[in-house]
Amino acid sequence: MAADNPPFVARHSLTSSQYQDLFSSLTQQYYRLLYISGYTVSNEERFAAYFEKSSGPSQICRHGMNSSQYQQAFDDATTKKYNLVLVNGYTDSNGDDKYVAIWEKPAGSAPSLVARHGMTTEQYQKEFNDWTGKGFRLTHVSGYAYKNSARYAAIFEKVTNSPTWSARHGLTANQYQAEFNAQTKAGFVLVLVSGYFVNGIDYYAAIFEKKASYLWVARHAMSSKTYQGEFTNNHYQGYRLKVICGYAKGNTDLYAAIWENPNMKGKDLSFIDSQIQDYMSKNSTPGLSIAITYQERLVFAKGFGYADKATSEEVHPNHLFRIASVSKSMTAIAIMKLIEQGKFSLNSKVFGSSGLLETIYGSKPYGQRVLNITVKHLLEHTSGFSNDGGDPMFMNTDLSQKDLISWVLDNRTPKNVPGTTYEYLNFGYTLLGRIIEKSSGQTYELFLRNQIFNNVSQTSKMLIGGDSIADKKPNEVTYYPSSAYNLLLRRMDAHGGWIARPMDLVCILTRTDQSNIKPDILNSNTITTMWTGSSANSGYGKGWILDSTYRGHNGAMSGTIAFLVRRNNGISYAFTVNIRPTDDSFAFKCKAVLDAIVDAVDTWPSYDLFEK
Template structure:
């Protein structure tokens, strides 16, 4: 029996059915239309957007490392063939052979050759390049293989006839590939006959609305999608699909995805512990599209993940938050990262793990780590004075003689907000004189703003003080603040995708979200780049956590600062025991953290005393008084939703 059924282009849906707790996953994500992920217990690699030569190169590379292809999909864009492939490394691998870019005659020849040697095809991908059909195939030789039949280059009518014939004999389809050549649809199929076959459903010739209906119908009955093959007829997407009533783990299916959308979905699912088990490339109106299936490889309870989603959704609704992204590590291992909402409301672009946000004052811990690295290396001391003839910056800034006590300010004073003035409580210098660069602004402040107190005697939170610390780093190292931090702090921590923000929307960086002000605030009316050392970084939550676990004192990931240096950095001052050096200290529990807040942005970075690290970023700032506190509490709620955290590491 066969019915027309299809997915609407770019419509996506997900089905969660039970949970599994098998593979332990690690990842290294590659850019430019390709993804690679490696699992510790069942290693795997996923790639897409590969030319024939690139696929052969990746094939040679990974098979030399003990991997084998378990699924390959060929497709064409502009008369050029491309490939998506899944490699896997497992024990007790059967003998196998893989071929690609075979003409129909070549495929038949290889088929005859290898089946005569006891192999059988387990997956076939047909695809049209120009007006010719090609095939990629994987053969396996295994003991006790079931009876099987394979057919290719079948028209729709021929496929229906073969389907009726073999299902009447007790066979069922286990692999399906639909493809077009000269606007004619063809099918390649593998049937198997097994004694204990699960309940199954197969559909082909699928329109969008029909597939939507059938998909919903069968997953509601407990089936799961195991294969989906997209193709194009008359400029519209079509699908062939197989469902089975088998397995109990959670799974996710997506289709109609562009290359970037597939990459985003790959990362969204990966950072929740899913791995791809099926990737199908196809072409609609000259553009590559992807359909994929992921299965859970972790121990998350689906109800707990749903509860997290509901909690986040309520927070976003309460505070009109367009987009949110968070990451959580436990004992140095990244265990969860999720994204919600929109990176850009005007385009509908969804937030993905690749998206970077302004972090505002979460920049201060970054600057503090850089200062402490220089202290550890003996390049400066916390007691070093900053201004004046004996100071690190000498008399470079402002006009001497300086105002009272300015030459008494030390590095430690500024790290702990004990500089004696220039606070953000009133007339913050960093938000004045927008036409001035950093040098001009520091000179202006020294010449025009008198300290309120003697340095070291009173706590007053100072953005300007951390701006000065950025110049201290530049003076001591001979590098720009940004370059020094990237080279000596971020890169040794495995972070390569952070940078200083631009000021305007036109200066928006690659993969940076758009910011949305509330209550008349303008996120693009500030000198954010001038705030570099106190509020200028943009980052992904995953990268903030990647840095955070390198200064957590656990050494699960080797710390980039020594234990005594970390102890000094995290020690509160006698004036304010709840602020250390660039880090806040919780009054209860001994957690180290910092928040960040600018028009259009709010951020938190937290290291807890019981081994958690997390970061959360949003692309707006509510005017409601409870907003910041509720964002902080949101992450504690998320942590408390999970009963058992997985043991894998997604870094």
């Protein structure tokens, strides 16, 4: 990452031992603890923390301290001329107050500092009035419960040239939201939020400053799952976590957090949001996910809308979507890899005693046109077979994949001479999947996962999807309408069966695009061949749409549209949607929206957000 984007680690819901192990490991790797909060869930102490690999003052960090231990640690640190920069209180399973804290040793003279903990609401208000009256300002506050009443820990500093600031405490969720709205409307920035439960009610304490800042976002009362989704969405937009407060209501852990974005311009993020939201509104779209790379670096990804409307689960970049016929490009990559391995050639015959699939399928003798079909014909949709009478991959739902292939060979003859006529054919890619299995000795899914996706960072999450809603994979979205679950997705494996994240798809492109930035998994001549059109259709290569401005593939089926695009200007993108819009049934209108977005953003961040 760039100098202003050092590596970071954020974790939540850690037990004390898990946190200690993480702390020990990261500090040995020169990470610094920048924020920590403690809370108790199901009678067990938990911790949320944020570490960053960056330079800074020497630190003393402690967690799980009772009141007297904290006071002793404070006195010891003060003797060593360390200044307290964070203290967060919480209640343990016995109802006693506990503390986490960070001290830092300033390089020069330290500001005057006063710290208090265990204060009742009245005591805190008095301390606040007294110290601010003496020219100090509140730099940190933590609210927590103790014996059914609120307690506070706070730090006051005498800071010169401090921005205008304001602080509030003891706010209910509604009061906090109203205060937040009023403060931000007046130009203030939220710099700290502390959530805490007292007698079953969540309260908030906050500090606002009137200052110039990066674009920032804040959320509160998030469940663990919601927080993780919000964190993921924000991370892939260039935001960095600044504050994380965990707090508990009985056996439920909740989170309040603040992020800021030093990487993307506010106008660009607003434009992206407005364009996507407008498309979703016009097309009644439940959920949508996008990913964008620039010069093979993942620079942006975001989820929009709902992964599941019934549960109000919001889409984030780690959600898996069906990608429909974008699967064909994945199949083509696998075929080209097997050709490089010398398993067969583009001109290898598919059927007959010397063919790759021999006479495995069907019960009738093959005609000459069938015997003349090659691997190249299947890749280019020029096998001669036709969808006249219906697409066989959506017919005969009682037949297995093998029986369906036999049925087609027994009941349909190629309409055209192989190699002469282009007709888009899902069935042809189903045959390519079987060639992959026969030549590799592995199932189609395992070969792609083992030989393609596991060799490309982060794409190992790609899977063949399930047929029913009961077969949903972890982190897979729900598709709409319910008829989307009438498809036999596993039978469609090689032509439309994969589920993936958009950032998986663009990651594949970084390794199959003839760029010298990251090594490709296919050699350059192979990619050139894959991206060369046929005599029957110069606009379609071997599993890829070929255009003067891009290479890619769209996908569409009930409940899904998707698109993977590699533009000629160093930008690639992918999007997935969990409905097939009536007015955008082949995804080209959504593609136009993404084209407008990448054309409008003139500067992308220098980092690479792909998982290492």
